[in-house]
Amino acid sequence: GAVVSQHPSWVICKSGTSVKIECRSLDFQATTMFWYRQFPKQSLMLMATSNEGSKATYEQGVEKDKFLINHASLTLSTLTVTSAHPEDSSFYICSARDIQGLYGYTFGSGTRLTVV
Amino acid sequence: GQSLEQPSEVTAVEGAIVQINCTYQTSGFYGLSWYQQHDGGAPTFPSYNALDGLEETGRFSSFLSRSDSYGYLLLQELQMKDSASYFCAVRGAAGNKLTFGGGTRVLVKP
Numbered sequence: 001g002a003v004v005s006q007h008p009s010w011v012i013c014k015s016g017t018s019v020k021i022e023c024r025s026l027d028f029q030a031t032t033m034f035w036y037r038q039f040p041k042q043s044l045m046l047m048a049t050s051n052e053g054s055k056a057t058y059e060q061g062v063e064k065d066k067f068l069i070n071h072a073s074l075t076l077s078t079l080t081v082t083s084a085h086p087e088d089s090s091f092y093i094c095s096a097r098d099i100q101g102l103y104g105y106t107f108g109s110g111t112r113l114t115v116v
Numbered sequence: 117g118q119s120l121e122q123p124s125e126v127t128a129v130e131g132a133i134v135q136i137n138c139t140y141q142t143s144g145f146y147g148l149s150w151y152q153q154h155d156g157g158a159p160t161f162p163s164y165n166a167l168d169g170l171e172e173t174g175r176f177s178s179f180l181s182r183s184d185s186y187g188y189l190l191l192q193e194l195q196m197k198d199s200a201s202y203f204c205a206v207r208g209a210a211g212n213k214l215t216f217g218g219g220t221r222v223l224v225k226p
Contacts, residue, residue, distance in 0.1 A: 006158075032212055043203060043216045044159070093158060097212055104149070105214060107158040 002028050004096050006108025013084055013115055021079045021111045023094030030096035033077040034105075035069060038091040050077045074099075084115040118142040118208050120217035127223045134191045136220045138204035141185060146207040148180050149214070150189045154200045163189060191222070199224045 003026040013019050023033055031052050036044040048058045048069050056069035066088075068080040077096075081088055094108040120140045128134045138148070147166040151159035165171055165180035165187060177190040191198055204217040 034213070041221075043218045046213060046215070049213060091156075095214075104161060104164060107151075107160070109158045110156070112156070 002096075002098055002106040004094065004106045004108040006094050006111060008111060009109060010112040011114070013113070015085055015115055016083055018080055018082045019084055019113060021081075021092055021094075021113075023077045023079070023096070023108050025075045025096045025098070025106070028096075028098040029074040030077075031074060031099055032097050033071060034095040034097075035067075035077075035079050036093045036095065038093060038110075040091075044093060047079075081113065084113070086115045089113055089115045118206060118215040120204055120206060120215065122202075122204055122217040122220050124218065125221045125223070127225065128194055129225050130194055130196060132194050134194060134222060136189045136191070136202055136204075136222070138187050138189070138217055139185055140187075140204070140206050140217075142206050142208045142215070144208045145182065148178070148187045149205045149207070150176075150178055151203045151205060151216075152200050153203065153219075159203065194224050196224050196226070198222060 005024045005026050007022050033050045035047045037047050038044050046059050047062045048056045050056045050069045050071040052071045052074050058064050071077040091110050093110045095105050097105050122138045150163045153159045163178035165178050170179045175192045180187040201219045201221050203219045205214045
């Protein structure tokens with residue numbers, strides 16, 4: 001089956017610093033990856049859609065300059081939270097869909113970000 | 117826009133059957149999915165419906181009625197490990213995006 005590896009699983013950073021989260025599809029190629037944010041006891045909110053080789057498409061209300069997304073290859077997308085603040089503390093989850101659409105949407109294990 | 121409604125919480129005992137309903141409003145429809153998520157974990161993929169009717173995957177079944185914009189997830193022979201949040205999600209018209217419902221927290225008691 002399809003596997004998506006997401007790292008790190010948790011990170012604590014100081015306010016004002018930047019954090020990079022990686023999402024890799026291990027055994028399939030993903031032209032499209034999705035980034036979600038989830039606050040405690042809430043649903044997954046789509047932040048952006050990442051397409052290999054092109055600029056990400058951000059959802060309304062998501063700051064492009066704060067949440068930098070790079071999708072340089074068919075198996076890797078990264079999300080960088082720049083100048084992090086405590087309100088950015090959340091659970092960030094990536095998802096990937098294989099090119100053929102055989103496996104549906106496969107989710108990474110998530111990254112718990114705490115900004116202090 | 118897209119919106120999905122599902123109950124916030126359901127409690128049941130081991131061995132029971134639970135049905136989680138989901139109604140949706142979408143611009144375009146390419147299928148209804150259900151995801152299970154344990155606290156702090158990733159969503160996993162119990163069930164998917166693109167066409168009307170019932171899909172069975174072990175103890176989990178999912179139903180879809182596109183004419184009613186309605187679906188449900190049926191959890192049978194409940195086990196303690198089924199305590200989790202369950203989200204319905206719709207793939208709409210625009211670019212393969214999934215929109216999630218608010219989630220239903222299922223608590224299974226002994």
